[in-house]
C-alpha cells in the first residue's frame with residue numbers, strides 16, 4: 001500500500017501557533033475558538049461518528065467532548081445515545097500522534113473509508129493546504145451518510161490587518177474569500193458563519209515575532225518585522241466556517 005506523504009512540514013510551528021493563540025486570546029475569545037464553534041454545531045446536529053480530516057493534535061476532539069457536555073471523550077449526543085466520537089485522520093503523524101481518540105494516517109484526497117459511513121466530516125484549516133480542495137470536498141461528501149453534516153473552516157487573506165505593513169498570509173486555494181463558493185460547488189446549499197473580530201492581543205515584540213514564526217515566516221525576518229510593530233497590538237481575526245448537509 002502506498003503511504004501518503006507527511007503533509008505538515010512544520011508540526012512544531014503549528015503547535016506553537018495554537019499555544020500562542022490560547023495564551024493571548026482576549027478574555028471573551030476562548031469560547032469562540034474555531035474548533036469550539038464547529039463542535040457546538042456538531043452537538044446541535046447530534047452527530048455521532050465524526051471524521052476530522054487533517055485533525056492535527058486533536059483540537060476538535062477536545063472541543064467536541066466539551067460541547068457534548070460529557071467529558072472526557074467519548075461524549076454523548078443530546079438524545080443520550082453515545083455520540084461525538086471523533087476519528088482523526090492526518091497526513092502527519094508528528095501531530096496526529098497527539099490526537100486523544102482513534103486516529104489514522106491518511107490522505108484527505110483519498111479517504112480510506114467506504115461510502116456513507118460518517119455522520120459528520122470536518123476540515124478545520126486543512127483544505128487550505130491542498131492544491132485541489134474541491135477534490136477533497138468530494139471525498140468528504142462521499143464518506144458522509146445522506147443527511148450527514150460537513151463543516152470546513154479557514155482563514156481570510158485579509159486576516160490580522162494590523163500587521164499588513166509587515167506581513168500578509170500567503171494566498172491558498174481555500175481562503176475564506178472563496179471557500180463558500182468552493183464548498184457550495186460540491187455540496188449545493190451551504191450555511192455560513194463569518195468572523196471579523198479583535199480576538200488576539202499580542203503584548204510585546206517577542207509575541208509578534210512568535211506569531212509570525214508560527215505562520216511560517218523565517219525567524220530573522222519575523223524578528224525584524226516585529227520591531228516595526230507598535231505593541232501591544234490587538235489583531236482582528238477574519239475567517240469563515242462553512243456547513244453543508246449531504
Ligand SMILES: C[S@@+](CC[C@H](N)C(=O)[O-])C[C@H]1O[C@@H](n2cnc3c(N)ncnc32)[C@H](O)[C@@H]1O
Pocket residue numbers: 007008014035053054055056057058059060089090091092095106107108109123124125126129130
Ligand atoms: C493547520 S493544521 C490544522 C489542524 C486541526 N484541524 C486544527 O484545526 O487544529 C492542518 C493539518 O492538516 C494536515 N494535512 C494537510 N494536508 C493533508 C492531507 N492531504 N491529508 C491529511 N491531512 C493533511 C496537516 O498535517 C495538519 O495537521
